[in-house]
Amino acid sequence: MRLLLGSFWRAVAYCLHPRVIGLSLLPLLLMVAGAFALGYLLWDRAVDAVLAWLQEWALVEFVLGWLDSVGLSALRVVVAPLLVLALATPLIVVLALLLVAWLVTPALAEWVALRRFPDLQRCRGGGLLGSIVWSAWSALLALLLLALSLPLWLIPPLALVLPPLIWGWLTSRVFAYDVLAAHASAQERRELLAQHRLPLLAMGVVVGLLGAAPSVLWVSGAMFIALAPLLVPLAIWIYTLVFAFGSLWFAHYLLQALHAWRLAQARHPLVPEPAGADTAGPGGVEPPARPPRATVIDVQACPIPAPGTSPPPAS
Template sequence: MNDIFRSFGRALVSQLHPRMLMLTVLPFVLATLLWGGLLWWGWDPIMGATRSFLETSVLTSWIYSALDWFGLQSLRSVVAPLFVAALAIPLVIASMLMFIGVFSVPAVVRHLERSYPDLAKSHGGSVLGSVFHSLGSTAVFLALVLVTLPLWLIPPFFALIPPVLWGWLTYRVMTYDALADHASAEERKALVRRHRTPLLVIGVAVGLLGSAPTLLWVSSAAVIFLFPFVLAGTLWLYVLIFIFSALWFGHFCLRALAQLRAERAAVPARPPAAPPSGGDVIDLAPHDVRRIENS
């Protein structure tokens, strides 16, 4: 637990470095162009398809009945935008993690090398490996989101499931990228086995931090004219939080790697096996044995 708080403090200090703040630019621009362009050009078709789907959904009729019962008929118009925002959030966050993992985390690790100058590089990962690892983890994450999505509407699951899922995805992506240059594949697997719980705790904490811009985005979906501006601000907040998480995971993982190598170096090497004592063994035939006994 001390390592978690120690790495958190170091990550907080590192986040204020101008170089780390500059790392938010490229993922922010890519995400804004991708999702901003998609929503700009496809908002009307998306909303039309969503409203058509919701009009035939039993769940929507229940929601409308509940709104009517509470006298909130005017909120019917925001159900479709909120539905689109809720579906888009997992895709947006997953894409942000991929952009940051590919473009920003290597620079974060190079920045952290100053704190671990004696840590040799084993190059157990690669950019291509990071992409495939992120895609595989994202696919599992999206499948889990679809399976658990009905539970998100039931308390207390709506407050428990999303941070755990975000935490799992974040720890999977960030751990690989943080150790890609310095750890071998065997060392990375050993560290994940040893520190799985602390890594998941860091991931869940990052997921909770990411819930703030998520709530801001969902609430702005009801006010259409503010949505593009809030979307841009939300994307930048996501990038900032994920850069911080990269620093947090980086400090934790590199320190854990240094400790692992120190432990292995402290174990004395086994001496070579000694030859069997008692001299050479000569295999004699039975008649030779009798001749020796009679002599």
């Protein structure tokens, strides 16, 4: 818990740095340009398709007719745009998450490592291609889970639990991989993700809940269509800032966990006993047991320095 809260407050402090604000602008520019390009090409078609679909439902047509009868016919105009924005929101969130993970997270993780752990060995257990495949596959699974769980959202308790869990799972998988890609080996990454599974999931859920805040702006953009060109870029920027904060939180947490884990490995190296060797000491007394270790890293692929010494520079 101390590591969890400590890394949280460090991430909050780092978010105020101009570097973080500057790095968040690149995903923002890409997403805003893409959003307006797709909106120009597909917005009218999407609204017309949704409106035609709504008119096929007798109950929806009854509600729209009732709105016309009480003088609220203007609301008929915003129902279809509101649904289009609601359907597009998961795709926008996932795209913002992926762009931040690919373009911002590696730079922030390197920044945190240089400031807090300058001697941390870089084992490069992942790369850009691995990050793209890992995060894209995770995003597809998350969207599939969201689609399959939609009927369960009609049950109030599940509607409050399932979406945050799915977003938290996706966020933790994507950011954990990209934070550790340069500094941890593949074996170290698997070990850390297994040891810290629940804290990482909790961090992902918190970041996912914070990322739900811009959804309020989507509603405002649908109710006041004239303000949508201003509200949409603002909402996207909030997404990128929230995910940049998530990157920093995961970077502080995982890099400190990696540093502590390597120190523990260096203090208690595992030396395999010869087959059939007698482990009893003099007089038949068993020696004290070595502290348990979760796994053994490949020291040839990623050498671990002795405590108090600096690691060799990464090749």
